[in-house]
Amino acid sequence: MIDIRLLLFIALILLSTKAMSMFMKRLHLPQVVGALVAGVLLGPAVLNLVEPNETISVIAEFGVIFLLFAAGMETDFRQLRKSLKSSLLISVLGVAVALGGGFLVAFLFGNPTFESFFVGVIIASMSTSITVEALNEMGKLKTKVGTALMGASLFDDVLVIVILALVMGMGGGGFSIGILGITLLRIAAFFALAVIAGIIVNKFFNWFYGRFGNRGKLAIFAIAYCFLMAYLAEMLGLADITGAYLAGIAFCSTRCVEMLEEKTHQLSYLFFTPVFLANIGIHTSFDGMTGSLIAFTAVLAVVAAASKFVGCGLGAVISRFTKRECVQIGVGMIARGEVSFIVAAKGIAVGYMSGTMYPSVIVVVLVTVFITPLLLKVAFKNRDGGGHQAVDSGGAER
Numbered sequence: 001m002i003d004i005r006l007l008l009f010i011a012l013i014l015l016s017t018k019a020m021s022m023f024m025k026r027l028h029l030p031q032v033v034g035a036l037v038a039g040v041l042l043g044p045a046v047l048n049l050v051e052p053n054e055t056i057s058v059i060a061e062f063g064v065i066f067l068l069f070a071a072g073m074e075t076d077f078r079q080l081r082k083s084l085k086s087s088l089l090i091s092v093l094g095v096a097v098a099l100g101g102g103f104l105v106a107f108l109f110g111n112p113t114f115e116s117f118f119v120g121v122i123i124a125s126m127s128t129s130i131t132v133e134a135l136n137e138m139g140k141l142k143t144k145v146g147t148a149l150m151g152a153s154l155f156d157d158v159l160v161i162v163i164l165a166l167v168m169g170m171g172g173g174g175f176s177i178g179i180l181g182i183t184l185l186r187i188a189a190f191f192a193l194a195v196i197a198g199i200i201v202n203k204f205f206n207w208f209y210g211r212f213g214n215r216g217k218l219a220i221f222a223i224a225y226c227f228l229m230a231y232l233a234e235m236l237g238l239a240d241i242t243g244a245y246l247a248g249i250a251f252c253s254t255r256c257v258e259m260l261e262e263k264t265h266q267l268s269y270l271f272f273t274p275v276f277l278a279n280i281g282i283h284t285s286f287d288g289m290t291g292s293l294i295a296f297t298a299v300l301a302v303v304a305a306a307s308k309f310v311g312c313g314l315g316a317v318i319s320r321f322t323k324r325e326c327v328q329i330g331v332g333m334i335a336r337g338e339v340s341f342i343v344a345a346k347g348i349a350v351g352y353m354s355g356t357m358y359p360s361v362i363v364v365v366l367v368t369v370f371i372t373p374l375l376l377k378v379a380f381k382n383r384d385g386g387g388h389q390a391v392d393s394g395g396a397e398r
Contacts, residue, residue, distance in 0.1 A: 039281020072248015087151025127337025
């Protein structure tokens, strides 16, 4: 039997995220920020009305999967193929500069060399889900910049996972070619499987649509495929969101994609996405923050934002994006998220990093999560007024 408080928690989350999203809209601010603020207000950091809860976290994880699945379906596949090289370059430079910046900050604050390097790894990845939500709200997900950001985020996850495998090997007593080789084989196997399965699924759905018409039941099979790919991604050492995104790409060129998008959005934005966004704020905690740790956290947050902006922006410059697009790409890669938490948890679990660092990681992630939607709105505003707002973060399409 479930804890009946969970029913109250969900009710409070849905009502507060919707209310705060509407309030942010009136202030001409991104509605995703409203949902995040609602979580902070409800959680232990402010009102303490909703406690961090494992069930809520599971629901939130479903929200991330749905977000990335929808993003995959909305991807312009032709544009994605054209931007693969530039996405890789943007990702590599962003990860390299962020990792170096994180290492330097931690080292200058007196942390051991290996622990400092681990801090660099923590802030090297970006949060795909927050950027997706912000771009989707502004109607910019299908643009050239949006496609490049999605491609770069995909490479970010892969690069950080490979680096993490190397770091874990070195922490165990030196470089381990075995760990690296197994990690690379798993990643290659998953992407090969995703490509083959994606082609088969794409052809089947087109055939089914042509033979039987637009059947709503196709959405059930599509969502099942999404969760299967998310599962396989986790099994082979990648993040579940990577599998969800690639599952969405399999449907992006099918004739029934509009129907699939509509069904997925209805399911996601009425329930799962508000819970996901609020859950980030609910987990906000400032326990254990000493004076020196506050100073370290502040500097790390600034470096985390600046390093991604500079590294990814430089990659965009080399890839010959316009100045305005370079700024948009740099800003879009700032947000950190679930991968940072995963890396930090692994480091603490095996003793490679002090547990006192974890509050700093939480604050850095939250700072980047809050500022990214705001900066994206400014970056896209100059010529087109920020674009039309496509989806309400509080749960309703307009």
